[in-house]
Amino acid sequence: MNEAKTVAIIGAGPVGLAATAHVLERGLTPIVLEAGDTAGHSVRQWGHVQLFSPWEYNIDGAAARLLASIGWNSPEPDQYPTGSELVERYLEPLATKTVLANHI
Structure with missing residues (x-):
């Protein structure tokens, strides 16, 4: 018997949301478990800090494909x-405006 499994993903930060996008692309059912009030809760704690890598290394391909389906425009890839x-520009739209919203 082939019973569908639910994939548990811990955290709704950049890695957790990217993992969720990949799980969805594979036709599986994810459930995201986030301790904070919103996606990216931990990142919000250090929101004033500039990242060490530009956008091109912070946007996952599967997540970008989901965002493209809602008309999202990717930030300039070489900006930090x-x-x-x-x-604001990546995690919130991904978590609230795509099909990921149904799994968080």
Whole structure:
């Protein structure tokens, strides 16, 4: 008997949301378990800090494909975001405006 399994993903930060996007692309059912009030909760704690890597290394391919389906425009790939920008321009739209919202 082939019973569908639910994939538990711990955390709704950049890695957790990217993992969720990949799970969805594979046709599996994810459930994201986040301790904070919103996606990117931990990142918000250091929102004033500029990241050490530019956008091109902070946006996952599967997540970008989900965002593209809602008309999202990717930030300039060579710009270095702050934690707040990462949340506002990437994590929030991914977590609230795509199919990921149904799994968090």
